Amino acid sequence: MKFNTKTIHGGQEPDLAYGSVMPPIYQTSTFAQSTPGGHKGFVYSRSANPTRNALEKSFASIENGEFGLAFGSGLAAIDAVIKLLEPGDEVISTNDLYGGTYRLFTRIFEKFGIKFNFIGMEKASNIENYITDNTKLIWVETPTNPMMNIIDIKTTAAIAKKYNVLLAVDNTFATPYLQRPLDLGADIVMHSATKYLGGHSDLVMGALVVKDKDLADRLYFIQNASGAVCGPQDSFLALRGIKTLHIRMQRHCENGKAVAEYLANHSKIEKVYWPGFKSHPNHDIAKAQMNDFGGMVSFTAKGNNYNEAIKIIENLKVFTLAESLGGVESLAGHPASMTHASIPKEEREKIGVVDSLIRLSVGIEDEEDLISDLKQAIG
Ligand SMILES: *Cc1c(COP(=O)(O)O)cnc(C)c1O
Numbered sequence: 001m002k003f004n005t006k007t008i009h010g011g012q013e014p015d016l017a018y019g020s021v022m023p024p025i026y027q028t029s030t031f032a033q034s035t036p037g038g039h040k041g042f043v044y045s046r047s048a049n050p051t052r053n054a055l056e057k058s059f060a061s062i063e064n065g066e067f068g069l070a071f072g073s074g075l076a077a078i079d080a081v082i083k084l085l086e087p088g089d090e091v092i093s094t095n096d097l098y099g100g101t102y103r104l105f106t107r108i109f110e111k112f113g114i115k116f117n118f119i120g121m122e123k124a125s126n127i128e129n130y131i132t133d134n135t136k137l138i139w140v141e142t143p144t145n146p147m148m149n150i151i152d153i154k155t156t157a158a159i160a161k162k163y164n165v166l167l168a169v170d171n172t173f174a175t176p177y178l179q180r181p182l183d184l185g186a187d188i189v190m191h192s193a194t195k196y197l198g199g200h201s202d203l204v205m206g207a208l209v210v211k212d213k214d215l216a217d218r219l220y221f222i223q224n225a226s227g228a229v230c231g232p233q234d235s236f237l238a239l240r241g242i243k244t245l246h247i248r249m250q251r252h253c254e255n256g257k258a259v260a261e262y263l264a265n266h267s268k269i270e271k272v273y274w275p276g277f278k279s280h281p282n283h284d285i286a287k288a289q290m291n292d293f294g295g296m297v298s299f300t301a302k303g304n305n306y307n308e309a310i311k312i313i314e315n316l317k318v319f320t321l322a323e324s325l326g327g328v329e330s331l332a333g334h335p336a337s338m339t340h341a342s343i344p345k346e347e348r349e350k351i352g353v354v355d356s357l358i359r360l361s362v363g364i365e366d367e368e369d370l371i372s373d374l375k376q377a378i379g
Helices: 003-009 050-062 074-082 099-112 124-130 153-162 213-226 232-242 245-264 283-289 306-315 345-350 367-378
Strands: 067-071 090-094 115-119 135-141 166-170 188-192 206-210 269-273 296-301 331-333 357-361
Touching (some): 067 074, 067 213, 074 099, 074 206, 099 115, 153 166, 245 269, 245 296, 245 367, 296 306, 306 367
Parallel strands (some): 135 166, 166 188
Antiparallel strands (some): 067 206, 188 206, 269 296, 296 357, 331 357
């Protein structure tokens, strides 16, 4: 089955009870048993729920994995991955990272004796310098948020294999439409399904996908034991969103390209971060591991001026000022005060998240309306 068919049919079959084509929303916490242990595969909805199961199969299918797990948020999915580790274990992570992931690593898990190294991975060979006997996990986000750096998944996977370390990739920005980390050698793919997979800014959800049965069993144990699952209504909405992932992504990419090129040619714009530019430092890697370049674009105005950035953001009319990304509607964000406020200013600026940086999640509206909105906002 090809990707554009998997989004619609992957792991899905008509419901066994009445043949409904869309999976029913099994809005129940528990399931009747005929005798203790006499059940039809479902016992209690934290452990498993048919609507969530349908979604988990869809996640696995679109990422070319074997096992999918759905969580109550992207961070709950990351939390489950880190719970595979023990005190004393070390993690090597991308330094340009979603702010909430950084907060979870440093404010929650460091307390439990897990050590995190945040490093630049634009040159994958740099990772090897940080591997010790205690390294158990490499955490990669690519493209990174919000600087749009690209990390070579295949090379990183080879390093992980060499040292017998797990590689997890946060694939939220790219989605499996653009890049499939398991095919490139990663062990775990993670998503904030809140973003492109759901695609309509109407739910909060996380996903993990793996190929290995043993790893899947360990993660299922954590999912059930810690209990950060999503409900059946949200599972249904996510399944519905995934059915149009491929056509939404196609338009996100087209509009993203148009916006990036418009900004790059604008006299009042200083820098534009988008992996589709030939001048992007890792453009060749992006071209090799992605099918297109996505709808996320970051930029700074000339003079690198905070007030100028805020003025542009406030002037935007079609783009909405809001947290999050990946929905059908275009959003603008100010990472330094919003998504990345939980990262200390010094750390932030080291990786380029200056106070004048604006991040756009380019939606699937008409391209002309998006460009003219930027035109009037920048002036
Ligand atoms: C939003 C986001 C997360 C966190 O996901 P939630 O669903 O908000 O918990 C993690 N990684 C990336 C890249 C994100 O954009």
